[in-house]
Amino acid sequence: MWKPELLAPAKNLERLKVAIAYGADAVYLGGQAYGLRARADNFTQTELAQGVAFAHVHNAKVYVTLNAFLHDADFAGLDEYCQFLEAIGVDAVIVSDLGVIRAVQRSSNLPVHLSTQASCLNLYAAQIWQKVGIQRLIVGRELGIAEAGQIQTQTQLEVEMFTHGAMCMSYSGHCTISNYTAGRDSNRGGCIQSCRSPYYLTQQPSTDVIAPAADDHQIAFMSSQDLWGIHQIPAFFQQHICSLKVEGRMKSSFYVAIVCKVYRRLIDAYAAGKWCPELLAWAAQELQSMPHRDYFAGSLETPAGSDSIYQKSENVNVGTHQYVGIVVDSTADDLVVRLAEPLEAGQEIEVIPFVGEPVRWQVTQLFSVLGEPRTMMRQDSVVRLSKAAMPLQARSLARLNIVRLAQPAPQMAHAI
Amino acid sequence: MQFNTFVTSTDDLQRCIQAPNLTEVLIEPSLLAREGHLSDEAAQILAVQAQQQGLRPVLVWDILMPERVLQTIGDRLKTWDLQPFAAIRVCDLGAAGWLALRAPEIPLQLIVETGNHNLEALQGWCAIFGSALERLILSIELPEDKLIEYCQVLPIACEILGVGPILLFYSPRSLLSAHFGTAEEETSVIKAFAAFEDAPNRHLRTLETVHGTFLFLDKDQFILDRLEALKAAGLDTVRLDLRHLGDRHNAAPSVDQICQQILANPVALRQSWPHETRAPFFKANRTTSLFPRLKSKRFETWRDQCLAEVIASEKGKYVVFYTTQAFAIATAKRLLLPTGEMMDLPADVVFCSVAGESLETIETEQLLVTDWVKKTVPGTLLLTD
Numbered sequence: 001m002w003k004p005e006l007l008a009p010a011k012n013l014e015r016l017k018v019a020i021a022y023g024a025d026a027v028y029l030g031g032q033a034y035g036l037r038a039r040a041d042n043f044t045q046t047e048l049a050q051g052v053a054f055a056h057v058h059n060a061k062v063y064v065t066l067n068a069f070l071h072d073a074d075f076a077g078l079d080e081y082c083q084f085l086e087a088i089g090v091d092a093v094i095v096s097d098l099g100v101i102r103a104v105q106r107s108s109n110l111p112v113h114l115s116t117q118a119s120c121l122n123l124y125a126a127q128i129w130q131k132v133g134i135q136r137l138i139v140g141r142e143l144g145i146a147e148a149g150q151i152q153t154q155t156q157l158e159v160e161m162f163t164h165g166a167m168c169m170s171y172s173g174h175c176t177i178s179n180y181t182a183g184r185d186s187n188r189g190g191c192i193q194s195c196r197s198p199y200y201l202t203q204q205p206s207t208d209v210i211a212p213a214a215d216d217h218q219i220a221f222m223s224s225q226d227l228w229g230i231h232q233i234p235a236f237f238q239q240h241i242c243s244l245k246v247e248g249r250m251k252s253s254f255y256v257a258i259v260c261k262v263y264r265r266l267i268d269a270y271a272a273g274k275w276c277p278e279l280l281a282w283a284a285q286e287l288q289s290m291p292h293r294d295y296f297a298g299s300l301e302t303p304a305g306s307d308s309i310y311q312k313s314e315n316v317n318v319g320t321h322q323y324v325g326i327v328v329d330s331t332a333d334d335l336v337v338r339l340a341e342p343l344e345a346g347q348e349i350e351v352i353p354f355v356g357e358p359v360r361w362q363v364t365q366l367f368s369v370l371g372e373p374r375t376m377m378r379q380d381s382v383v384r385l386s387k388a389a390m391p392l393q394a395r396s397l398a399r400l401n402i403v404r405l406a407q408p409a410p411q412m413a414h415a416i
Numbered sequence: 417m418q419f420n421t422f423v424t425s426t427d428d429l430q431r432c433i434q435a436p437n438l439t440e441v442l443i444e445p446s447l448l449a450r451e452g453h454l455s456d457e458a459a460q461i462l463a464v465q466a467q468q469q470g471l472r473p474v475l476v477w478d479i480l481m482p483e484r485v486l487q488t489i490g491d492r493l494k495t496w497d498l499q500p501f502a503a504i505r506v507c508d509l510g511a512a513g514w515l516a517l518r519a520p521e522i523p524l525q526l527i528v529e530t531g532n533h534n535l536e537a538l539q540g541w542c543a544i545f546g547s548a549l550e551r552l553i554l555s556i557e558l559p560e561d562k563l564i565e566y567c568q569v570l571p572i573a574c575e576i577l578g579v580g581p582i583l584l585f586y587s588p589r590s591l592l593s594a595h596f597g598t599a600e601e602e603t604s605v606i607k608a609f610a611a612f613e614d615a616p617n618r619h620l621r622t623l624e625t626v627h628g629t630f631l632f633l634d635k636d637q638f639i640l641d642r643l644e645a646l647k648a649a650g651l652d653t654v655r656l657d658l659r660h661l662g663d664r665h666n667a668a669p670s671v672d673q674i675c676q677q678i679l680a681n682p683v684a685l686r687q688s689w690p691h692e693t694r695a696p697f698f699k700a701n702r703t704t705s706l707f708p709r710l711k712s713k714r715f716e717t718w719r720d721q722c723l724a725e726v727i728a729s730e731k732g733k734y735v736v737f738y739t740t741q742a743f744a745i746a747t748a749k750r751l752l753l754p755t756g757e758m759m760d761l762p763a764d765v766v767f768c769s770v771a772g773e774s775l776e777t778i779e780t781e782q783l784l785v786t787d788w789v790k791k792t793v794p795g796t797l798l799l800t801d
Contacts, residue, residue, distance in 0.1 A: 013740075044720045047719065097534070100537075102537075121510065123483060123513075124514050128512065128513050131544070140480075151483065170585050175585050175586070176530070179557065183702065199613070329770055369783075382728040
C-alpha cells in the first residue's frame, strides 16, 4: 500500500541519524546560509555530505532548506552552493523566494519544494507555482487536508503538509515583528518569536501605560498551540498527501525520536489495516511525554479557532516525562549514555528502542566513564550503566536510543 | 509620480479630487480587503462615482485565501461588475490566477511587500504575469538605493508606501474576540492595543476583522520628505495610507491638504504628523548584521576540520571525545575551546576506548577517553593542523 513520507527535522548530524533510526523516511536540514534558522548549528559542507551519505545508505532522503527571503547581497555564492548540493546527492531544496527558485533552476537540476513560507493556500496559486517549475508544494498550515487533497488532484503536484509541531500564528512569511522591534529579519532566520510573549492588551489605553483594569495580567494572545495530526492519518492517506512534515529544527533528540517513532507506527499501522483506538491512545500518551504547548489539530479539519491560543503565561512547557540523554555507545558490558539532565542512582529510567516498547528499569548503579561508581552524574556528562543490572530486553538497546525518566516528571519547566 | 490613497465615501472622493497629483483611489470591500468594511454594493457604487469624477478606482483584494475561502469569494465575485475598476491589486497569487481566468482584461497590481527583497524575484513576477501586470507594490524593508535601482531596471511601474501604518503581523485567526467579544457583522472591526511587557507605553494598534487579526507598529512609516531621488528614478506611485487617522466614513482625512504639503513643505508635514514617524530601513537594512555575532566562532571556520568533539569532562580526571570522522592519532594537533581560544593538544595525551584500551587509529562515531586536559569543556573541538 502506498504510504506518505514521514519527514523529520534535523538540527545536526546526531538528530539526522536519530530521525532516520526512529523511522523518518526523509529529513530536512539547513546549511550554513540561506535558511531560516540562523542560530542553529547548521550543517557544514562536510557534514552535509556525511548526512546525505548516511541517509541514502538507509534509504532516506535529504532536503536542504534555502527558505530565507534573500536580499540581493545574500545571493553571493548561491549558485556554487546549489551545484555542491546537487553533487553530493541532496534530494531536493526547500525554497520560498521566487528569486532563489530562479537561481536554483539556473545553476542546477535540483528539485524544488516550495516552502510553507510562500503561503501557497489555494489551487490557483498552486497552478502558478507549477508553471514556475516546482516539484512539491508545502502548503500553508492554514489549509485543511481535504483542500490540500483537491490541489494535489487537480495539479498532480506532490503536496506536503505539516503534521506535527509548533505553529506560526501569522501566515508564514507575513510576520515582521522581529524586523521592526528587534532589528532581526524573521524571514532571514532572525525570528525572536514575539508571538510567544505575553502582552498587555486593552481597548482603551487611558494612560500612557497600557495595563488591564482588573489585574496585572498579561496575555499571550498570539501564541499558538502545537499541531498534532495523529487523528488525521487516515485522511492524509485518502487525500494522497505525499509527505507528513514534523516541525522543529531547533528541538531535542528526545523530541525527534518520539515524534518519528509515533508517526512511523501510525503510518505503518494504517497501511497495514491495523488502525485502532488503542494505537491512537498510545500515540497521544507518547506525544504528551515531551514538552509541548497543548495540542490541537490546527486547520487540518476545520480552520483554527480562537480556542487554539496557548494562553499559559509561561513560554515553556512540561511533558509527562523528562529527557535524560542519548545512548552513545553500547559495549558488551555497558550502555554509555550522554546525559542531557542529571541522573541519580535509584531513579527509574526508560530507554526507547527504535521499534517496540520502552525498556524500563531502576538504576541501581552508576559509573563514570572510567568505571568509578557514583551515586549521581551531572548534566552534560557521560555515564556507564551496567548491562548486568538491566532487564534482559535491554541487551538489544543501541547507540542513538533515547533515555527518559520513567516516572512522570515533576512540575518543572523545560525549555522546548 | 502620483499619489494614491484609500477611500470609503464620497467625502473622501471630494477631497481626492482637490488633492494635487492624486488620481488613483483604493477601494476596499469587506469581502476582499483585510481592513475593508464596504459592502459589495457600496464598493461598486464608489468605484463608479470615482470614475465619474475623473479618479482611477483600484479594487483592493489583499487577503490571503485558503482554498475554501477563495472558492466562496470567487462565487460571490462572479456576480460583480468589475468593469468600473481600472485595476485590481492582489497579494495572494490565487487571486491573480482567478483574475487571469475571469477578468484578464483588468490590469493587475501585485503586492510584493513581504519577502521579494531581490531583483531576481521581482523580475520573476514580471516574467510570470507579463503584460497583465501593471504595477509592483514594493516592500518598505528595501533601502533607498535598492528602490532606486529597481525603479530604473524593472520593466514595470513601482509603488511604495509613503506614509502610513507598518503592518507587523497578519493572522487568519480571531485573536481579539476571545477577550473583547465577537464582532456582530461581517463589516465589524474589533480594535485594541497591545503592548510588550518591557515597553508598556508602546501601543501597538491591533485589529480583528472578518479576515483575521492584524498588528501594527506604534510609529508610522514616513518618507514623504525623501522622495526626490525616487522620483528621479521613475517611481510611479506613492501610497498615502491615512485610514488610521480617520473613521469608517473617512479613510482619507485631509488628503487634499496633505498632498499640497508634500509638494510644498514635506519636512513640516513630518514634524506635524499626528503620530511618531520613522523609516527604519530606508537608509540601510541591517537586519542581518547581528547574525554573525549570534553564532559561535567555532562553527564558521573550524567544523570541517573537526576530528572529534568533547562531550564530557571531569576536572582532574578525564575528557570524553566523540569522533566525527575516522583519523590517525598523529593527525590530532589542536583543541578549539567554545570561547574561541585555540591551544595545542598536549603531546602526552593517550586516546583510549571506553574499555580502557589504547588506540592508534580511530573510527568515526567512537568514544575516546583521555586524561584530563586543562580548560576542556563540552563543546571543545579536536582539530587537525
